[in-house]
Amino acid sequence: MDLNWSSLGEVAVVSIGATVGVVIVFSLGVRALATTDRGEEDRGDGAPGGVEPPAGGSTAYGGRRAGVGRPGAPAVAVAGLCFLACAAAVLYGLYLIVPQFH
Known part of the structure; x- marks a missing residue:
């Protein structure tokens, strides 16, 4: 055998x-959907701009978790x-593998 x-x-x-x-x-697509369009400037510490984090280290701000929201239209388009x-890559691979498609 050679x-x-x-x-x-x-x-x-x-x-x-x-x-x-x-x-x-695929990971970039998931990351694009994970971004949210809050319309507020982020201070970098997890709290939306202008809102002081509550005592005790909780991530809730006014009953809502920081960063939870809907992704913007550009993020959905990129995703x-x-x-x-x-x-397309998966379908092309199937095309190459299955001989009946040729």
Whole structure:
């Protein structure tokens, strides 16, 4: 049995690179959805601008947790593009694997 080791190594490198790329793009999409558009300036200590954190280290401000809200439209658009790119990569991989699609 004769193995072409350079081709095997090339396939391994490309598959690992593609996997890492899809994971990174998917993570960017999740991160984009995790951002919130609070409309207030963040002071960097977890409290929205102008609001003093309550005593005891609680993260609640007026009955609401800091950072909880809906993501803005640009963040949703970026997340959608990231997820679309991931879906396209997965579908292309399936296209390459399944011989009936050729």
